[in-house]
Amino acid sequence: MILLAGAIEQPVYPIIAVRDGIVFPNTENVLVFGRSKSITAVDIAMKKDKRVVLLMQKNTTSEDPRPEDLHQIGVIAEIQKIVPGEKGEVNALVKGIKKIRVVQFTKTEKDGYLEARIVEVIDDVHEDEETQAMIKHISGQIKRAINFGKSVDLVFLMNILNLNSANDFSYQIAMVLDIKETERQILLEEVVLKPRLIREVEYINREVKILEIEQNISSKTQKKFEKGMKENFLREKMKTIEEELGSKSDKKDLDEYQEKIMKAKMPKEVQEKTLKELKRLQQMSQFNPEASYVRTYLDWLVELPWSISSENNIDLKEAQKVLDADHFGLKKIKERILEYLAVIELKRKNETRISDVESVRNVKDEKQKEEKKIIKKKEQQPTILCFVGPPGVGKTSLGKSIARALGRKFVKMSLGGIRDEAEIRGHRRTYVGALPGRIIQGIKQAG
Structure with missing residues (x-):
C-alpha cells in the first residue's frame, strides 16, 4: 500500500530526468547533468531551495524525454554542491531527501524544462526477526563481495555498517548493488520493507556468485600465465647456459x-x-x-635404406654359369635353383603383360579391381629356399652365388649360439647399449 502525505499541500519542484543515476532517500551520489533542460532545472533549484526531483527514464536511450517517458515515483533531492565541467556539463553532489510521486506536470518540454506537483510517499516499515536476519545476511554478502574484488566507496561502506534504521540500510544497499536500471527502479517503487529486502538478498547473492566465478577464472588465467612465463624464463636461461658451455x-x-x-x-x-x-x-x-x-x-x-631397392636381374644362362663356376657337382640343387629363378621370371613377365593390358582397358566394376589387387598381392609373395645340411657342404656359398647371379646384395645372419630372442627382435630403447635385432642390422648392412 502506498501512503501519500500532504494531499492538500502539493509543492512544485523542477524535474530532472536521469538515465541510471537515481539516488535513494538518505543516500548521496555525484551526478553529471549535460542536457539543457537538466542544467536549467539545476539553475532554478539553486536560486530557490536547492531541491530538485529526480525521475528515472523508462527508455535510457531517449535524449529528450517527455513527461510520459518518465516513471511517476522518484526522489526529491538536495543539491549540496555543483562544479561546472569543461564541456558545459554540471557535476552535482546530491542527497536524497524523501520518496515522492508526481501528481501533475506544471511545466513541460515546451517551457525549456520540466516541473511537477508532487506528494510524499511514505514507506511501510515493519521490522521483525526475519528482517534482521536478512540485514545480517546482506551485510555478510557485502563483505564477501568486497573480498572478491567489488569496489565500494568508503563512505557507503561506513554508512552500511553503522546504520540503525532497517529502511535506511535497505536504501544504502540499493545504491551499491550492481543491478540494472529497471531493477533499481523496482526497489525504489517498493514501499514495503520486507519485500524490498527479499529482492536485495536475491540481487546480492547473484552478484557474489558472479564475482566468485570471475575470481576463479582470473586465478586460473593468472596461474597459467605465471607458469608460461616461468617456463619461458627457465627455457631462455637454459639456452644461455648451454651456449656458455659450448653447446651451440x-x-x-x-x-x-x-x-x-x-x-x-x-x-x-x-x-x-x-x-x-x-x-x-x-x-x-x-x-x-x-x-x-x-x-x-x-x-x-x-x-636404414627406406627408399633404396635393387631389381632382380634374372638371366638363366648367366645364373647357370655362376653356379657352375662357384660349385662343382650338386646337379639336383642347381636345377632346383634354376627352376626357382625361372618361376620368378615367369611371374614377373605375366604381371608386366597384365598391367599393360589393364592400362588400355577400362575396368568399370570397382569390385573386380579390388579382387585383382588382392590376387596380385598374393602372387607377389616370395618363395623361400631352404638349404639343409651339415657344416661345410656349401649352403652359404650357394646363397652368395644366387645373390651374385641376380645382382643383389648378400647378407649373412648367423643364429648359432643365440639364447635370447632379443638378439633377433631387438632390445628396448631404454636399456643401456640397446641395439636393433639381427634382421634390422642386416638390412642396414645391405643398404
Missing part, C-alpha cells in the same frame, strides 16, 4: 637430422614418428641421459 653446435646437429629424415623418404607413419622423436630431442637438455637414447634411435632410423 646442437642446433647444427638437429638441422642435420631434419635434413637426413627428409632425404630418407620414409613411409608416412615412420616419418611422423621420427619427427616426433626429433622434437623431443630439441626440447631436451644435452645433459639429459635420455638424449643419448633418442640420438641412437634417430641414427638407426635415418641410416
Whole structure:
C-alpha cells in the first residue's frame, strides 16, 4: 500500500530526468547533468531551495524525454554542491531527501524544462526477526563481495555498517548493488520493507556468485600465465647456459637430422614418428641421459635404406654359369635353383603383360579391381629356399652365388649360439647399449 502525505499541500519542484543515476532517500551520489533542460532545472533549484526531483527514464536511450517517458515515483533531492565541467556539463553532489510521486506536470518540454506537483510517499516499515536476519545476511554478502574484488566507496561502506534504521540500510544497499536500471527502479517503487529486502538478498547473492566465478577464472588465467612465463624464463636461461658451455653446435646437429629424415623418404607413419622423436630431442637438455637414447634411435632410423631397392636381374644362362663356376657337382640343387629363378621370371613377365593390358582397358566394376589387387598381392609373395645340411657342404656359398647371379646384395645372419630372442627382435630403447635385432642390422648392412 502506498501512503501519500500532504494531499492538500502539493509543492512544485523542477524535474530532472536521469538515465541510471537515481539516488535513494538518505543516500548521496555525484551526478553529471549535460542536457539543457537538466542544467536549467539545476539553475532554478539553486536560486530557490536547492531541491530538485529526480525521475528515472523508462527508455535510457531517449535524449529528450517527455513527461510520459518518465516513471511517476522518484526522489526529491538536495543539491549540496555543483562544479561546472569543461564541456558545459554540471557535476552535482546530491542527497536524497524523501520518496515522492508526481501528481501533475506544471511545466513541460515546451517551457525549456520540466516541473511537477508532487506528494510524499511514505514507506511501510515493519521490522521483525526475519528482517534482521536478512540485514545480517546482506551485510555478510557485502563483505564477501568486497573480498572478491567489488569496489565500494568508503563512505557507503561506513554508512552500511553503522546504520540503525532497517529502511535506511535497505536504501544504502540499493545504491551499491550492481543491478540494472529497471531493477533499481523496482526497489525504489517498493514501499514495503520486507519485500524490498527479499529482492536485495536475491540481487546480492547473484552478484557474489558472479564475482566468485570471475575470481576463479582470473586465478586460473593468472596461474597459467605465471607458469608460461616461468617456463619461458627457465627455457631462455637454459639456452644461455648451454651456449656458455659450448653447446651451440646442437642446433647444427638437429638441422642435420631434419635434413637426413627428409632425404630418407620414409613411409608416412615412420616419418611422423621420427619427427616426433626429433622434437623431443630439441626440447631436451644435452645433459639429459635420455638424449643419448633418442640420438641412437634417430641414427638407426635415418641410416636404414627406406627408399633404396635393387631389381632382380634374372638371366638363366648367366645364373647357370655362376653356379657352375662357384660349385662343382650338386646337379639336383642347381636345377632346383634354376627352376626357382625361372618361376620368378615367369611371374614377373605375366604381371608386366597384365598391367599393360589393364592400362588400355577400362575396368568399370570397382569390385573386380579390388579382387585383382588382392590376387596380385598374393602372387607377389616370395618363395623361400631352404638349404639343409651339415657344416661345410656349401649352403652359404650357394646363397652368395644366387645373390651374385641376380645382382643383389648378400647378407649373412648367423643364429648359432643365440639364447635370447632379443638378439633377433631387438632390445628396448631404454636399456643401456640397446641395439636393433639381427634382421634390422642386416638390412642396414645391405643398404
